[in-house]
Amino acid sequence: MSWLLTGGAGYIGSHVLRAMVDEGLQVVVLDDLSSGLESRVPNHVPLITGSVLDGELLRATLRNHGVTGVVHLGAKKSVPVSVEQPLHYYRENVVGVLTLLEAMVAEGVSNLVFSSSAAVYGTSDAAQVAEDSPTLPDSPYGRTKLMCEWMIRDAAAAFGLSIMSLRYFNVVGCGDTDLAEVGGTNLFPLVFRALSEGRQPVVFGDDYPTRDGSCVRDYIHVEDLASAHVAAVRRVTDARVDETVNVGCGVGHTVLEVLDAIGATTGLDTTPVIAPRRAGDPASMVAATGLSEEILGWRARHGLTAMVESAWRGAQASRPDSSPVPALGGSSAS
Ligand SMILES: NC(=O)c1ccc[n+]([C@@H]2O[C@H](COP(=O)([O-])OP(=O)(O)OC[C@H]3O[C@@H](n4cnc5c(N)ncnc54)[C@H](O)[C@@H]3O)[C@@H](O)[C@H]2O)c1
DSSP: OEEEEETTTSHHHHHHHHHHHHTTOEEEEEEOOSSOOGGGSOTTSOEEESOTTOHHHHHHHHHHTTEEEEEEOOSOOOHHHHHHOHHHHIIIIIIHHHHHHHHHHHHTOOEEEEEEEGGGTBSOOSSSBOTTSOOBOSSHHHHHHHHHHHHHHHHHHHHTOEEEEEEEOEEEOOSSGGGOOSSOOSHHHHHHHHHHTTOOOEEEOSOSSSSSSSOEEOEEEHHHHHHHHHHHHHHHHHSOOEEEEEESOSOOEEHHHHHHHHHHHHOOOOOOEEEOOOTTOOSEEOBOOHHHHHHHOOOOOOOHHHHHHHHHHHHHHTSSSOOOOOOSSGGGOO
16 A cells, blocks of 8 residues: 655645655655655665656556545645636646546546645634635635645545645745755745845735734744645545644744844844835734644644744755855845
8 A cells, every 4th residue: 555645746746745755655756846846755765857747647646656645735836826827726726636537537536735825815804713714815826726625525426536625825945955945935035135145035014913013923833734644645545534634833923023033043134124015915814723723633733933944944054155144234134
């Protein structure tokens, strides 16, 4: 019995791979290396280099490796790029899942854990978003994830699959600096890049109805997210389920609190420049975590400081040179 992990050479996938292997699961990785790194896949794990859009390759992989379940992360993830290139995103993400489901049904593989996103909720005014909150995604990216969830549920009902969609919140940090995210576009990498270049980080909007006026988000350490996948793999294997679950901490931090935490960890001046609000940024987006605790028996363990420390270590390790980051303020501030 083995598992196919798509996107296992990616940032999150490589952490999921480690967690699955540590759990004693047999795993084969399929990744087109469009943003993944071969070096993130240990030598003892088979790596098939190819796309989930290649149905023949998928079927051969499922057959040849005796695969009984799939953890599907291999997809494109940039919200702004999805706005510029929506058809590319629909092909990669939606046709990717369609092709995967066809291959699974053809080869009799019935267990699936799918990497979805809090982006399916869109802009919400709720203090916490639960799995049954309205799904009104703001971006083509969010819509691709929601369409995938729908296709997976329909296929599960028709073909008796056991499935779970995990809606990730804001994933940060790293377990090992070799697995760190490279060139991300979320808050942490943007702040680290600004600090590395001697610029002040930019905060978009300080007049939201939150405790300090900046946006509130639910950050989750990638190692916690990885352990949620192991719990999901157990769940879909142990019983036939059709479930959709938030994966977040259930705790929100404002952008200004994150900057303070980064300042405390790095010793750098993180005083921001305040820019106008960006369109489509909800004031607050925090996961309701009752369902993940109930059905996965899982909850996040890492707090904000651990997330910042590991993310900073990862960012430092992936800098092209190892020169110290210049302190902000004085002559080095832009
Ligand atoms: N990073 C986040 O905060 C976040 C939040 C919510 C959901 N997600 C989802 O998690 C998954 C992994 O994201 P990540 O942050 O690790 O991104 P990533 O870009 O590091 O990883 C994606 C991996 O999938 C591979 N891939 C892309 N298209 C493929 C294809 N057609 N066939 C085979 N492999 C392909 C890439 O080479 C890469 O290794 C994605 O599905 C993403 O949408 C990420």
